[in-house]
Amino acid sequence: MVSPTVSVIVAAYNAKPYVTRSITSVAEQTIGREALEVITVDDGSTDGTGEELERLAEVYPGLMRVIHQENSGGPSAPRNVGLEHARGRFVFFLDADDYLGPETLARMVAMAEENGTDIVLGKMVGVNGRGLPASMFKRTQPKTDVFNSRVYWALNPLKLFRRELLEREGLRFPTGLPIGEDQPFTALAYLAAEGGISVIADYDCLFCTLREDGGNTTSRTKGSEPRLRFLPYMIDLLIENVPPGRNRDHLAHRHLTIEVQNLLAHISREPREDAEKTLARLADTLAPLWHEGMDEHLSAMARLRLYLVRHRMLDEVLELLRFERELAKSKVSTPVHAEGGRAYARYPFFRDPARAVPDSVYDVTPQLGVRHHVSRAGLSGTTLHLAGHGYLHRVETRDVTTELLLRERESGTEYRLPVTHTATPGLGAGEDEGRFAYEKAGFEAAVDLATAADGAPLPDGLWDISLAIGAQSVTREVRIGSKRADDVSGGPATRVVNGAGDGPRAVTLYTTKPYGNFTLDLGQKKHRVASRIKVAAVRWSASNPTELLIGGTSALDGFPDALKVVLTSDSGATAVLPAQRTPHTDGFTARVDVRDLGPGVWQGELRLGDPAGLATPLPALPKSLGPAKWRRLGLPWYAKQVDGKRDRFELRVARTELVRAVARRVKS
Incomplete structure (x- = not known):
């Protein structure tokens, strides 16, 4: 007999009519019934639950096995009975009053197999107002462990377990605890999960019901005594x-x-x-x-x-x-x-x-809660402009000491810069019934990157932007940008600005992923200028056959005045041609009259000032374009792409050798 993929174990006690929905949700799983076995243990029910389980077994022949036993006083014994009969590679414990999302078991098995994990937690949803642990479901985690996540805050067994783990460790539910019996079982499984633990947070896997009849185990069990029995056990x-x-x-x-x-x-x-x-x-x-x-x-x-x-x-x-x-x-x-x-x-x-x-x-x-909002963020020349507000929740804005903080990500070097404190009348009225006022939480900052490093230019690097929000002697830092006005872009904005004697410099203001906080990229650490400037075409002018047109587009924030085409010949000669912006567009064109070039092989690049650190090589002329021809002092000259050099721009400028030209004509 082929073993099932998942054994679903359902311990049921007086769970009618909830158990019908529970079993149906298993039978309709997208993983398919051929991958499942359902082991239901009726723990001495007196409300017809046992009979309903038998009926469901007839509705889903071959899927269910129903075991009846005298009432044991809790879910431990029936769960242990179910484990003794389980044959699946995985085991899922499902309470009789809860139910599954249609894709739950398929997703859980896939997660375990893809990552080799021993336990999979699926996002839980409360029904009828039932409170459930949620901190571990903030994001999907393909592989984690009990010490580096919040999974330990979910100590119920309503999870997918690799059965080999349970059998290897001999894990069973203790039967001497009237409440909390699931905690030691789950905790020991977590600790023994050498393959790791997975968390599915992007799909509602398990729906847990607060029963209207108060039949949930924790609701039935009253008093401190039973709780004082399992707490020492766990400690x-x-x-x-x-x-x-x-x-x-x-x-x-x-x-x-x-x-x-x-x-x-x-x-x-x-x-x-x-x-x-x-x-x-x-x-x-x-x-x-x-x-x-x-x-x-x-x-x-x-x-x-x-x-x-x-x-x-x-x-x-x-x-x-x-x-x-x-x-x-x-x-x-x-x-x-x-x-x-x-x-x-x-x-x-x-x-x-x-x-x-x-x-x-x-x-x-x-x-302390740190609240902030950015209403302005942008670059103007070498100046970074920021504005917004920031405050500490419950600390009114008296004796404000807020500063802007720039910290280089790799080295940890930081600079604290002053801001102008501005009024924010009415801020705070929308929370805590207006109990706390934050009337001077605003800030404005204009940071000149040429002097931000204690009077010197801010060095190259990734500079994360924070506020050191201070009031009444208390200070907390917060990265800013995740909360911003709709008209404040979070996309990368790269500018080329004048450096401090070293030529143009690339500056990018962008927001990080996934948190959306502002960072300055100085020196093209992540955002290359070359990727923002594209040469779209190199061609001969239709109106002037000796004029080479080099056209492209710039996605930089502001058109750079220093954009130019630089041609260098193999003899060391250079020609510099400015790139002119096409009005009302992001396009540009540089014009080169090849008649002004001396003889030799010329290479070229699109450059933003000197030195050539902000440079993009020019592409080759298309193969379909023939040479440009003209006469100089009565003699024929030409300019054309060097044969066999189609990966880059190499333009040969030379005088036509008449004997060879005549020979070619005779041959043709």
């Missing part, structure tokens, strides 16, 4: 499997935020005596995992929660929970206190001498 798992350091801290962050917040919500509903005991148990549970170095990775709210838990401050915990509930309802962000270059959230107990919570717990400086 022990991390300590045993991940050495101390950045990687462990990255994973611990999830438990110290999500799990602690959920637990405190249940503690708040318990009698005081029970709540005090539970809080003490929670503090003891967290002790092996928490250390001071983790604080910088946590939000101020999470730091405050943990501080109160670790110090067993039940009354303060309850007050903080009330504050959080009100904050969630409010449309106004918490104000901050700015002092000494830092910003502190005014959460409960800030600088309350009776509680003595350290200021560092409230420090939100790195997390």
Whole structure:
């Protein structure tokens, strides 16, 4: 018997009518039924779910296998039973009240096979208001791991697993946990996924339903006790499997935020005596995992929660929970206190001498929202003009110290340049119900590239443009350009400007991809002038048969006055002809009267000033064009493309040798 590609395991308990939609979504997968097997385990349902599964097995013959068992009290046992019967290369766990997008399994299998990964996460969508983890689905990731992504924030098993991984590691769901049983299974699979993990973020793969009857497992399981049973399990798992350091801290962050917040919500509903005991148990549970170095990775709210838990401050915990509930309802962000270059959230107990919570717990400086908008960006000669506004969210624009910052990408060299601070009346009225005003957030800057480097020309390089936004002693940097007015172009604009004694210089203002921030390219690091100037044709003039016309187009920002054609002969002679712009177009033409050229072989290039660093070689004359002929002092002369040199312009200018000319005529 040929093994299926994917075994879909569905643990079902009292899931009617949801299970019908769930199974149907699997049967209609574009990967095809021949690639699937569906193993459904009825965990002692009493609402007719078992009978509905049998009916569906008849509707989809050969696709489904239905297993009935007595109720086990949770999804672990039926999932384990399904794993014992699975034959597919991959396993997908699907809850009976959830369903798949039509292309889900085809996309997941393709992702795993193309990248050799062991686990594939597909974007999840909540139905009926169900909240789901989303941070890991900001972008598709063909191959990542648990330490360099946010996949650990999705510890449910609703994913595609390579079955060889599960069998090699002997992974099964623990049956002694009434809630959170999926976390150790998924966490251990993540850690063992040597082939890596894939994330599909550009397709809605899994639709997870919040049941109207409250039948979801987490909704049915109440109280802090079951949650305090799996949290130590997970903390022990991390300590045993991940050495101390950045990687462990990255994973611990999830438990110290999500799990602690959920637990405190249940503690708040318990009698005081029970709540005090539970809080003490929670503090003891967290002790092996928490250390001071983790604080910088946590939000101020999470730091405050943990501080109160670790110090067993039940009354303060309850007050903080009330504050959080009100904050969630409010449309106004918490104000901050700015002092000494830092910003502190005014959460409960800030600088309350009776509680003595350290200021560092409230420090939100790195997390301050930075808002900016560019209303003007462009080059005029050697001057970069920028205008717009920038401010720090919740820090009103008093004592503004905003500067423009140019930083060379490779060397890290930076220059801070002053800006003119301008008024922005009414800015901030559209957020936080107008609680914070940013009346002087505007900036204007005119940066002369010839003097921007402390009075000297800005050197060649890629210069990223940022604002160092400052107010009330607090400063944050932000790259600018991603937020800009509709009439501010993000496309590359290359100009050729006068250098500081070294001839013309190429300057390009452009926005990066994918973030759309402004960068200056000085010296053609990414944007070649040659690619912006095209020689369209080299031909003889119809009205003057000895006049060579060199025509082309310029996509530079502004027509360069220094554009010219330079011809050099093998004897060292030169001829310089200016390129004239065709009125009202981007075209240009340079005219060369070959009668003015001396004898020899002439090569040519389109050049922007001297030296020849901004130069484009001229193409050869078309083969169809014959020579130009004229008489000089009564003797015949000609000019023509050198035979066999069709890859470049090489024009031979010479006197016709009469004997050879006569011989050719006789032969013909």
